[in-house]
Amino acid sequence: MRWINIALGVAVAGIICFFAVRELLIDPMYFFELFLGGLTRGSIYALIALGYTMVYGIIQLINFAHGEIYMIGAMTALIVASVLGMWGWNTAVIVILAFVFAIVYSCAYGFTVEKIAYKPLRNAPRLSALISAIGMSLFLQNYVMLAQTPEYLPFKSLIPDFKFWEPFAHIITSVEITIIVTTVIVMILLGILIKFTRIGKAMRATAQDKVMSALLGINVNNVISATFVVGSATAAIGGVLIACHVGQINFFIGFLAGLKAFIAAVLGGIGSIPGAVLGSLVLGISESYFTGYFYSEYEDVFAFTILVIILIFRPSGILGRHDAQKV
Amino acid sequence: MNKPILNVKNLTMSFGGLKALDDVSISIEKGQIAALIGPNGAGKTTFFNCITGIYEPTKGVVEITPPGKNTQSLRGLKPNYVTERGIARTFQNIRLFHGMTVLENVMIGRHCRLSSGIIKAMLQPPSQKNEEQKAVTDSYEILEKIGLEKYVNDMAVNLPYGAQRRLEIARALATDPFLLLLDEPAAGMNPQETKELDDLILWLRDNENLTILLIEHDMKLVMSLSDWIHVVDYGKKIAEGTPEDIKANSDVIKAYLGDESDDA
Amino acid sequence: MAIKNQIKQSLIIAFWFMILTFPIMVIKVNTIRHTIDFRWANLVGVGIVTFFASMTWNYFLRRNEDQKKKEMDDDIPLIHRLLQNDRFRRPFLGVVAAFFLAYPFVFPMYHTSIMISALVYVMLGLGLNIVVGLAGLLDLGYVAFYAVGAYAYALLNLHFGLSFWVVLPISALLGTFFGVMLGYPVLRLRGDYLAIVTLGFGEIIRIVLENWDSFSNGPRGIGDIPAPTFFGHQFNQENTMVYIYFIVIGLVLMTIFFVNRLENSKIGRAWIALRDDEIACQAMGIDKFKTKLTAFALGATWAAMGGVVFAAKTSYINPMSFTIWESITILCVVVIGGMGSAIGVIAGALVLILLPEYLRAVSEYRMLVFGALQVIVMVFKPDGLIKSVRKVYTFNVQEKAIHEQTNT
Structure with missing residues (x-):
């Protein structure tokens, strides 16, 4: 069984390499463009996937409402930017305030969602918490739809076309490069937060053993809240960036983005932060090639197929650990 | 028909680098009440899990010889097939179906x-x-x-x-086993309940033709019930013998030192 | 003193929500006319609503905690107690039967049509209840099987001219087949992954239906699907509705009949055991995978049959009828009605589908309320509106089960 898997893997990898090299030789520029497009896409996935993976790591729950937090981040940024824009504020101030409000509000929503829908169910069966999460997601989507609008709203890009970037702009736009750079910075900051700060250490301890951490004087409730807040913040950044990139948003964008990011998190190994980043990049880039060379209308089908394949052959993901169930 | 009803040889179970069981060999004769004892975390429940198919052991042999049937290996079988072949178990932390x-x-x-x-x-x-x-x-x-x-x-x-x-125990009995594995059946019971359990286990052996292997911390119960006792510590088997042998065994006393477990 | 603290706490919470919902509830930007609309009334509304919501929330949370201490698990829902009572059961079932028999003749066609939709949801709900309620498998792609049934009828009729009555059993088999095909790879997964993967499958089927023009006619859908005939006789429009109504009533009765038998059989008990504790269940000699697969496939069977009825009733289908919302609605029916409880699911379907139809003014809030209800039910009443009650066996002195009472 094992060697069949390996042989299959090698064969698939071989075929993919063959096509990649062929396409690279035929049209290297297009190949490269797709790669950068995938990198951008993957960066956004990574920003959202972090929230999934951190929350899963700590309370073993798929936070279905996470995509909605991301959507609310984008929505808040849009509202703030539009209001300030009409009041005629300076562009730089608008950009900063839009980001700040998006992040603060997403965090607040993430925090509140946890308190309402998950905290009372912490000792309930997993199915209950999962259904509650789905309910929360449904509620938030409809709340935004009813309070704002079901239509797509145009989102004026907050990120200007940089002057110094003009020579490269035909390969990768300033928005795209901003997305990639921001993601890298966020990842580094997050790495520092998790590795070196008090709360980061508490998070890692809680993820390993909740009861023991509580005995050692860690306030588990605070740590869980902090995890939701941090995950929401990165999702909000992702939300604003993708809105700048795509140029329009509505109440429903969180659904698909959330699903894709979740797939990325599973692909990388859910619970693992580097895994989420790696999985996101792999998913983003492969999606980009798939839509570029094959069928663009089956983009989502492709993502789900990857999810199913991964779950069947390597449920712990690329970097995930395999842990035995406790009896 | 002198083959032991359960024959476990060189059983090893590792989780990553940790060896929860290391080269454990235990065999149980038909009609015995055998006990598996050892300090907390010694690998007793892991041993049950390896036999009943919840874990697949890293190394070793698990064989059964049901009364009147041929010897067969259990290694790698799914838990439900192990049960079908006549081994039933209970759980340390009660796992009843609460919706029923x-x-x-x-x-x-x-x-x-x-x-x-x-x-x-x-x-x-x-x-x-x-x-x-x-x-x-x-x-x-x-x-x-x-x-x-x-x-x-x-x-x-x-x-x-x-x-x-x-x-x-009733639920396990319903699967028509020939071998019953009890994981700390007396845990949390008061002396009266423990006494009744003692009678029940003896009755099961005598009237239901069962062979019983139990994990237990209540030493009084273990010593009075068991025909044969196996002791594990840190995943290794350190002794086996009759209750009298075990009481006198210096290794066992050392393993339990500072942990007068009979009040468990 | 305690009350004072609670009011203070609720005031803080209300204030928090006023800030939280400010950008989305209050500000509305019109980007075309460049105007900003500040809806201050909403702010006041949010404040008042969240204040009282917080008070009730905390009250129920505390009450729940007290109840847990007292172990109030024994209470049997009123409806079950009434149904157990022989004096009450007969007349009650009689009234229900009379109501449903007379319904299409008393009410105009429009109401019959709505009742048919609700009854289709009863069927779908009972089917999904096998998967989610009994076996504990969260299936978010249930609508995929519904689509299989609907498209099976539309396409088999279009290409081969097969009639409703021929397609109904075929689609049931197709549903089972698809259930096994999809279940086979994904049922080995842990519970929460299953939710996502089934969600994915549901979406995949919809996307394929939308894009595979030559097969499904794409987003334009398929029209002119004939209504069922009665031994070759085609009714006029109004009578067709009545006819379909009785077909659905028949199917619902059949569903209740079979599901009730399954629930109290070897396989039904295995489902519940699996839901309650997978490991103990396996240790009892139950094949986990096979048991899950049967639940999944049986659920799919009923969804497919529901799809056939749906296609026959609307005479036009397109992929938009089979979105994730549909799956979520069916899930709500099961969860809010009471997971594992057939009566709960029936009541849930009727309430959740009929109410929004008649309260048109608030029907746009339907999904919002569904979402909120899911959370509230899970937190305060995980058993749903009407919780399930297990079969009671009675024994006489000779330990023989002489009389069995069924309460489901």
């Missing part, structure tokens, strides 16, 4: 001895009805043997603690 009545919990144990499938369940031909009827009667009889018949239609979660532990 007491009787239904026992009827679940009958599951692998019933043959009706979905189509039959939907159409309910006489054969299915009879089988269902018999399952109900059989399960009720088991409850009577264990002394739980008064709770028959109660929800399993609403039972008192000691009764829940007994229900686990």
